[in-house]
Amino acid sequence: QVHLVESGGGVFQPGRSLTLSCAASGFDFSAYGMHWVRQAPGKGPEWVAVISFHGINKYYADSVKGRFTISRDNSKSTLYLQMNTLRPEDTAVYYCAKYSDYGEHGDWLDPWGQGTLVTVSS
Amino acid sequence: EIVLAQSPATLSLSPGERATLSCRASQSVSRHLAWYRQKAGQAPRLLIYDTSNRAPGIPARFSGSGSATDFTLTISSLEPEDSAVYYCQLRSGFAFGPGTKVEIK
Numbered sequence: 001q002v003h004l005v006e007s008g009g010g011v012f013q014p015g016r017s018l019t020l021s022c023a024a025s026g027f028d029f030s031a032y033g034m035h036w037v038r039q040a041p042g043k044g045p046e047w048v049a050v051i052s053f054h055g056i057n058k059y060y061a062d063s064v065k066g067r068f069t070i071s072r073d074n075s076k077s078t079l080y081l082q083m084n085t086l087r088p089e090d091t092a093v094y095y096c097a098k099y100s101d102y103g104e105h106g107d108w109l110d111p112w113g114q115g116t117l118v119t120v121s122s
Numbered sequence: 123e124i125v126l127a128q129s130p131a132t133l134s135l136s137p138g139e140r141a142t143l144s145c146r147a148s149q150s151v152s153r154h155l156a157w158y159r160q161k162a163g164q165a166p167r168l169l170i171y172d173t174s175n176r177a178p179g180i181p182a183r184f185s186g187s188g189s190a191t192d193f194t195l196t197i198s199s200l201e202p203e204d205s206a207v208y209y210c211q212l213r214s215g216f217a218f219g220p221g222t223k224v225e226i227k
Contacts, residue, residue, distance in 0.1 A: 047216035
């Protein structure tokens with residue numbers, strides 16, 4: 001059974017940096033692309049970034065481009081999101097999600113982890 | 123940039139009733155659209171992908187239809203557990219719509 005567990009959230013001051021982790025189990029992590037999605041309090045989901053199975057291809061939402069970096073360590077079955085120059089508007093629950101492996105392109109988000117809350121506040 | 127609009131914002135229905143949720147794209151997206159359900163306090167879950175295909179484990183009461191710019195999620199007979207917010211999502215840029223909240227009376 002696929003299991004995704006995010007960690008690294010907490011309360012951070014504006015301008016600081018942090019790295020979120022997503023530990024994966026129950027599937028061949030090295031064979032699947034992965035997403036990060038965030039959801040601000042009371043708002044809908046906002047897609048953040050995606051990385052290919054080998055880590056070569058990466059794409060970002062305009063709102064985080066140049067500040068966030070997605071990466072992965074297939075030897076550790078772990079996905080990362082490095083977040084620099086944090087802003088109050090980055091406050092959200094951050095979810096990782098696996099490529100679905102079905103559909104025409106196989107990159108829908110299924111399943112998702114339970115999320116980790118990042119609060120950016122002075 | 124393609125933008126999604128969802129209607130209605132809120133839908134209040136009784137168990138057993140049929141729910142029809144709409145998602146409209148600002149330009150054609152072919153059939154590259156998905157639907158997710160998010161129950162309170164939980165992560166979203168994929169229901170429908172590529173417009174009309176149910177994800178594994180999703181009950182047959184959920185169905186999707188549409189093409190180009192207009193898409194519909196239908197829940198044929200509402201159950202209490204269907205109380206949630208439903209989001210549509212594009213494959214292009216993976217953008218989400220604003221959501222429709224379904225309340226069960």
